Amino acid sequence: QVQLVESGGGSVQAGGSLRLSCLVSGYATSNKVISWFRQVAGKEREGIACIYTGEERTGGGSTYYADSVKGRFIISQDNAKNTVYLQMNSLKPGDAATYYCASAVGLHGASCLLPYGIDYWGKGTPVTISS
Secondary structure, three states: OOEEEEEOOEEEEOOOOEEEEEEEEOOOOOOOEEEEEEEOOOOOOEEEEEEEOOOHHHOOOOEEEOOOOOOOEEEEEEHHHOEEEEEEOOOOHHHOEEEEEEEEOOOOHHHHHOHHHOOEEOOOEEEEEEO
16 A cells, blocks of 8 residues: 655745655555645645656656746655655745645656646645744
8 A cells, every 4th residue: 555654844934944755655666756746725736846766767767846946946765765855945935835745657747746647645744934
């Protein structure tokens, strides 16, 4: 059974940094995509970053970002720890949301930023920004 467990959320001042972690378990394949989404109450869930795992020759390591976080957020993976990270820098009040880790197989390109193809979701971790 696939499980995604987020950690690292909390409160930070505007301009500060925070690193979220997503521990991934239960997959039989190394070829999948791990995405980060965020959602504010009353708004649609927004895909902000994703990374394809697996071998480089099959697209592993490729990353995609939403324009709203490009240049500020960095997604990375530690295969030995089965963990995907989201390093969030230069945080703004508008970045406050609940952040969700998500996963899927069979996706390509930037489709990993869309919620429709996602197979599994974590429970989310809240991030608050104080100005």
